[in-house]
Amino acid sequence: MKPLPRGRHGLSREYIAEHQRERLLAAIAGSLEDNGYDRTTVSAVSSLAGVSKSDFYRHFASKDECFFAAYDEAVEGLRGDVLAACREESEWAEGVCSGLAAALNRLAAEPAQANLLLVEGLRAGPGVYGRFQGAVESFVPRLRDGAPVGTSAGRPPGAADEAVVGGIASLLGRRVLAGEAARLDRFFPELAEFALTPYLGVAEARRIISAR
């Protein structure tokens, strides 16, 4: 992002403030991706965002506060995409597939956010780990609500919904660490199968996924 032009640009103070905040949030995600948590400093983030350090402190009291805000915003963005995709489907299995596809597409398109959500969420200390955990858990009801409770394949295991969401988060985190963030969307068929199989059995899961 280019710095705002200096001088009289006729932009309102609120507009500039919000704009600066957004730039700082994007800048901290970019810096975390390139340099990791320890080497991400207030100076580095400010300079990447093209704002002064004193402007940084007008928005955030510390690096961690900026980090938390970026994290929360990334979670909200991801959740928004997933929920919107789920809402367009009336069948449970189609909703799961569409929600998963929306999540993978967003993460693949925004590798810095994928890194923030799935890798830095685990590495940057307890304050963020709690956020990571909360974010993962918030997807569990999306999988659980409306899920079949018994089919020809039998009843799903009691822990299935949490284990499926946790398993997907774990795999994605490992792949982001391996430098594959931009290609996360290619895991859609296998992750959809992993998500649907405990509820529908592997044959039905595959039928639904291949029909998409």
Next chain:
Amino acid sequence: MPPRGKGGARERPALSREFIAQHKQRRIMDALAELTAEQGYEATKISDIVKRAGVARKTLYDNFEGKEEVFLAAFDSARDEVLGRVAEGSAGEDGDWQERIEGGLAALLGYVAEQPILARMCMVEALSATPATTKRYEDAMETFVELTKRTLPKDARLPDTIAETLVGGAAWIVYQQIRRGDAERAEDLLPELTEFITAPYLGAGRAK
């Protein structure tokens, strides 16, 4: 160490010195694990550790570079213990693969129930303590993924990532159990986790 004097007693000082050193290392590692479980890694100071372990500060620094190295040593020791038990639990040459998966899981959950403090350190605190502890956790996960791959039947039609997602999912469930303070009842999870891990393979097997 050169032998001193004659007779059977000459080995004793050397042995006992090593024994004492190991014992002190163990006490330091256990103290860190306890304190980390109680108050988190960040809040745990060297002074707390030596006080809890009942050793001199110098003893800690004679044996470890600092807090992180104590954590890593405690982690490695617990991980080796768990891996040994899980490998043993899932070995059963005669047993079929489902029994071996269940045996391995039972060994893991048994360890969590028996050693809730070390389990918490390895599966909860390690994730967020320092980059080096996170790396240790990831490497240990990799080892469990490999072990699971070797135990599960080969089925070319299942996704390549299935062992990773299954182990990641099971680890998440155990993590939640520990976070809730229910590590002592980890063995309650055995039926559902076994079913969760074996279900995709059973379905695929039936479809043959």
